[in-house]
Amino acid sequence: MAVFELIMCIIAAVVVSSFASRFIPKVSTPLVQIALGVLVAYLPFFPNARLNPELFMVLFIAPLLYLEAHEIDKSALLKTLKLSLSLAIGLAIATMVAVGFILHAVWPAISLASALALGAALGPTDAVAVSSLGKEASLTQRQRGVLKGESLFNDASGIVGFQFALAAAFTGRFAVGEAAGEFVVSFIGGTAFGLVVAVLANWVFETVRSLGWETTTTRILMELFLPFLLYLGAEEFHVSGILAVVAAGLFIRFDRTGVGPNVARTNIVSTSVWGVLSFSLNGAVFILLGMQLPGAMMTSWSDPRISNLVLIGIILLVTAIVIVLRFAWVAGMLRIARDTYTGHRRRMTPERWRSAAVMTFGGPKGTITLSLMFTIPYSIAGGADFPMRDELMFIASGVIVLTLLLANFLLPLLAPNRGKDPATEMIPITVDVLRATVEELTGRITPENRRAILMVIDLYTKRISRLKQRIGTADPQGLEQLQIEALHWEKQFIHQQLDAIKAHPDPDPATQELNEEACERMLDQIMNTLRHTAVDSEADGHTVSQIRGRARMLQRRVNNVAKRTISKIRHTAPLVSEDQIFARTRALQIEVIHHVIDRLVDEMGRDTYNTEHCSALLLDYRRAEASLKARPTMSGSAAVIGQVEEVKRESYGIELRVIQDMLEAGDISRPQAKILRRNIYVMQVDADSGI
Structure with a gap:
């Protein structure tokens, strides 16, 4: 139960972090x-509970590596494969050896095997940490491809090296020949096992879909189950x-080529589920890192x-x-790499040295390193405590924090993001599309669909306001x-109403007085509001009108008091009561709202x-109308809700047509149109399929 409570609390902390990150985007x-x-x-x-190390490896490492391999850009990976493999294998082994021997020499209390295990754990980089850095840094496509490819492959090499070094520390002996043989068997066997499972999984997914047995629920559960099956199955062999x-993540396709609403819904849900799972698992690992630091x-x-000084040192x-070591390795690889066009090696220019520094600090340690240390x-063997375990954890945690800090604050200096954020650039275009959609919806208002269309316009208004707030416009x-x-x-x-009432008096004196009194009171309220909302720049010009307005208001009040006083003196009741005036004023307010x-x-x-602005003010007046009117019936509300859903579907079609018109007019590019359409397609699938 303690472990379950621990997991729930960690998930809650991850949720809080997702909100906190929005307020400090540069961290x-x-x-x-x-x-x-x-x-x-x-x-x-x-709760203070310990997770089993094997459970931690299965629960966090397997799905994270699987997702990272599955989502990596295969074409970009092939272009930078040599450099990525050099960093993933060569640099990982060099880091393991350098850290292991130097640390053991400086601090003999840490055994060589334990120091090598720490060096192996510090080999893998964390591409997720790089991608979640502030938006101030701008990496080239090649740099991102190299870092992602390195992160994918060095996870495997670092973990395998860590496992062998840890086995040596656990048993107290390390046979190089035996370890090399086991490494080859483990490497080839694991790769072969993953490829075989990938082929079988592709066949199963395609067969299930072709037979019509696939549902969104079963498909997502099969995808989620696969990485755990892969890891546990390979360990059994x-x-x-x-x-x-x-290996399986690189070759599994999941057959996303089908056509139909069910296929679209499944693909959308799958992407969303994996996105949430990836963020949750990565966040949980870093939360655990923070929890481990104080202990x-x-x-x-x-x-x-x-x-303490030795520990910090x-x-x-x-x-x-x-x-x-990483900077020297990257610079050396850039120096010996041949140009793809000329075939000659290029000299190290200041720009290439800067690129080496970017890829050096762009490879911080993170999830995999901490997971391995856990x-x-x-x-x-024998039941004795693992020597220096807390110190090794502390050293690894300190290196992770330092590399993350260096990446967070040095990358923006080395690779400043001088261009605009693509997501931010799309906001003005999106606002134009939404504004055009609102204008066309306005032209479709009829007495029957008036309420539903106005409700949809309110939704579009709120969306436009949120987008404009994001870019500060x-x-x-x-x-x-x-x-x-x-x-x-x-x-x-109100003036028009009052003029019409005076021009055509009602035969009933009570009704005439009631109508005039309601209009006069409404005028008083409006004029009082206008006097308080007049801008400073127009204050001088409104001085005379304000004085006249106050004088007219005072005159009307004096007349009303005089009428009431005379009625009391004569012991006669006034023609109309305050309740009648209030009711008529309320009805007149509704008429005014409809007019506006x-x-x-x-x-x-x-x-x-x-x-x-018009639709935002519409929302305010509709709220005022709703507060004045009686609560609608349940059947009427249900009918309006259904009508609103129909209007929303129509609005999606309008948006698509507006995008096409803007594309044909040259106002937007095809990639921008593709992004805009993708968002609408998601909303259409949501409306039609009920995801």
């Missing part, structure tokens, strides 16, 4: 999650489960046999070894000016005011 999400892990470690209600997962730190700091030394057993002053103009429309409407709504709908088809 990478892994750093935020590490900080949260440190924080929650001190919370009294947070005593071959590398990690290599099996990577490892307290153990090390409270041990009188270990100097070891962390800095190991970090320096990893970074310097698999260090708590005891060795919201115009509150423009909306304020339209609100003031709407008050003038209200005043004009009609004016706003007309203005949305013109260029006088911004469409989103």
Whole structure:
């Protein structure tokens, strides 16, 4: 039960990190999650439980590596395969050897096998950490391809090396020849096992779909089950489960080529589920890293046999070894690499040195390193505690944090993002499409669908407002000016009503007085609001009108008081009561609201005011109308909801047509149109299939 509570608390921390990262975009999400892990470690209600190392490997490593292999760009991987393999295998082995021997020489208390295990764990890089860094850094497509390919392959090489070094530390003996033979068997066997399972999985998925047996639920469950089956199956055959997962992830297709709403729904759900799972697993690992830091730190700091300065110095030394060795290796590979066009080796220019530095700091340690360190057993053969386990964990954690900090703050300096964010560039285009959609929906308003279309327009207005806030182009002053103009429309409407009442008096004196009194009170309210909302720049020009308005309002109030007083003196009841005036004023308010709504709908088809300002003000007036009217019946609400769904489907068609018109007019490019259409297709599948 404690483990379950631990997992639930970790997931809650991951959710909090997803919100916290939005407020500090220049700090990478892994750093935020590490900080949260440190924080929650001190919370009294947070359970203190240990995860089994083997369970940790299966639960975190297998699905993360599988997803990373499956989603990698295969064409980009082939273009940078040589450099990626050099970093993934050659640099990983060099890091393992350098860290192992230097650390053992500097701190003999750590055995050579344990130091080699630490060096092997520090070989893999974390591409997820790089992709989640702030948007200030801009890497080239080749740099990203090299880093992702390296992260994929060095996970396998680092894990295999770590397992052999850990076995030597566990048993106390290390036979190079035997280890090399086992490595070859494990490498070839794991790869072969993964390829065989990939072929079988492709056949199963294609057969199930062709026979019509596939459902979204069964398909997603089969995909989620596969990486765990791969890892556990390979381990049963005593071959590398990690290599099996990577090999299968590279070759499994999942047959996403079918046509139909069910296929589209399955593909969309699959992508969403894997995205959530990937973020959750990566976040959980970094939360666990933050939770582990205080315990490892307290153990090390409270041990009188270990100097705190030595411990900090070891962390800095190991970090320096990893970074310097990586920079030298990358620079050497760039120097000996031949140009794809001329076939000659190129000299190291300042730009190429900068590229080497970018790829050096662009490979921080993270998920895999920490996951491997968690698999260090708590005891060795004979039941004794694993020597220096807390210190090894602390050193690895310190190197992870330092490399993440260096990547977070140095990458933007080495590769500043001078261009615009593609997602941000799409926002103005998206706003134009949504605005055109709202304008066309406005032209389709009829008495029957008026309420439903206005509700859909409200949804589009909110979406436009959110998009404009993201790029800081919201115009509150423009909306304020339209609100003031709407008050003038209200005043004009009331004046027209009052003139009509006086021009054509009602035969009933009570009704005549009631109508005049309601109009006068409405005018008082509107004029009072206008006096308080007048802008400073127009304050001087409104001084005279304000004085006149206040005088007229005072005159009307004096007349009303006089009428009431005379009625009391004569002991006669007034023609109308306050309740009647209140009811008539309420009805007149609804008429005014309808008049303003009609004016706003007309203005949305013109260029006088911004469409989103008109629809935003529409939302305010509809809310005011709803508060004045009685609550609608359940059957009426259900009918409106169904009508709203139909209008939403129509709006998607309008959006697609607007995009096509903009593409044909040359206002947007084909890639931009593709992105816009993809978003609409997702909403259409949602509406039609109910995902």
